[in-house]
Amino acid sequence: MLERMLAGVSMRGYARTGEPVGSKIDAISRSTSKSAVSREFVSRTREHLIELMSRPLGDLRLAVLMLDGIELKGRCCVVVLGIDVDGVKHPLGLWDGSTENATVATTLLANLVERGLDVEHGVLVVIDGAKALRKAVPDVLGIHAPVQRCVRHKERNVLGHLAERDRPLVRRRLRAAWALDDHDRALEQLRGLAEEPARSHPGAAASLREGMEETLTVTRLGVRGRLKRTLASTNPASR
Numbered sequence: 673m674l675e676r677m678l679a680g681v682s683m684r685g686y687a688r689t690g691e692p693v694g695s696k697i698d699a700i701s702r703s704t705s706k707s708a709v710s711r712e713f714v715s716r717t718r719e720h721l722i723e724l725m726s727r728p729l730g731d732l733r734l735a736v737l738m739l740d741g742i743e744l745k746g747r748c749c750v751v752v753l754g755i756d757v758d759g760v761k762h763p764l765g766l767w768d769g770s771t772e773n774a775t776v777a778t779t780l781l782a783n784l785v786e787r788g789l790d791v792e793h794g795v796l797v798v799i800d801g802a803k804a805l806r807k808a809v810p811d812v813l814g815i816h817a818p819v820q821r822c823v824r825h826k827e828r829n830v831l832g833h834l835a836e837r838d839r840p841l842v843r844r845r846l847r848a849a850w851a852l853d854d855h856d857r858a859l860e861q862l863r864g865l866a867e868e869p870a871r872s873h874p875g876a877a878a879s880l881r882e883g884m885e886e887t888l889t890v891t892r893l894g895v896r897g898r899l900k901r902t903l904a905s906t907n908p909a910s911r
Contacts, residue, residue: 721766724763724764724765724766725765725766725783726787727787728787728788729754729764729784729787729788729789729790730787730788730789730790731788732754732756732762732789732790733756733757733790733793734754734755734756734757734762734789734790734791734795735755735756735757735795735796736754736755736795736796736797736798736903737752737753737754737755737764737784737795737796737797737798738752738753738754738755738797738798738799738906738908739751739752739780739797739798739799739800739805739906740753740799740800740822740906740907741800741802741805747768748768749766749767749768750766750767750776750777750780750805751763751765751766752764752765752766752767752780752784753908754789755908761908764784764789765780765783765784767779767780773804774804774807774808776804777802777804777805777807777808778808778811778812780808781808781809781811781812781813782812785812785813791813791814791817794816794817794818795813795817796817796818796819796820796889796890796893796903797809797813797817797818797819797820798819798820798822798903798904798905798906799819799820799821799822799906800822800825800906801821801822801825801826801829801883806819806883818889818893819886819889820886820887820889820890820903820904821883821886821887821889822904822905822906822907823846823850823887823904823905824905824906824907825905825906826846826879826880826883826887827843827846827847829879830842830846830876830879830880831843831876832879833873833875833876833879834873834876835873838873842865842876845861845865846862846865846880848861849861849862849865850887850888850891850904852891853891853896853900854891855888855891855892858888858891859884859885859888862880862884862887862888863884865880866880866881866884887904890903890904
């Protein structure tokens with residue numbers, strides 16, 4: 673049932689996904705009613721979430737830690753995904769709060785450390801750009817933890833300040849700079865792009881300058897190819 677719900681079957685339509693059991697049983701069955709499915713789904717997901725949020729992490733050797741805030745029905749859930757040294761992805765937790773809430777951001781990182789997450793060997797932290805998350809990283813993980821700002825979030829933020837007709841060209845230039853393997857050249861191109869709209873679109877220029885160098889952290893570290901594309905954003909699911 674949980675797998676079907678996660679695949680997109682609604683509670684209202686769940687009864688139609690069951691195997692035929694005969695009209696007599698269908699007439700008296702209550703296990704597939706909307707309310708019954710809802711209660712069971714909430715119960716099962718609560719069990720899985722508690723297990724996920726309390727699992728010891730001392731056995732993991734992570735190379736990457738990704739943090740992203742997702743809006744759900746007006747609420748913000750901060751999701752944490754780890755990638756170990758073998759490239760295996762591990763969901764580590766989900767916190768209900770706000771990526772702009774410094775207390776939530778610090779608490780969620782501290783919780784990972786308390787559960788045994790080893791960060792002494794160094795870990796790349798990929799974040800969506802929220803200021804509270806950025807502040808929490810050095811507070812909990814140390815000042816030397818490298819931070820990669822998600823290029824997709826940065827792109828959306830920059831383009832949001834521009835007129836519709838100007839967006840395609842700026843998008844292409846942003847992506848061309850981020851695709852370069854030469855860090856200094858990429859940074860030079862981004863700085864040049866930020867100077868152009870400084871007067872006509874100051875919001876776009878300010879958005880691009882804010883955290884600009886951290887959009888190139890993986891480039892500075894010498895990461896290349898598909899791995900670079902994976903680690904440059906907080907959405908590695910399809911990469």
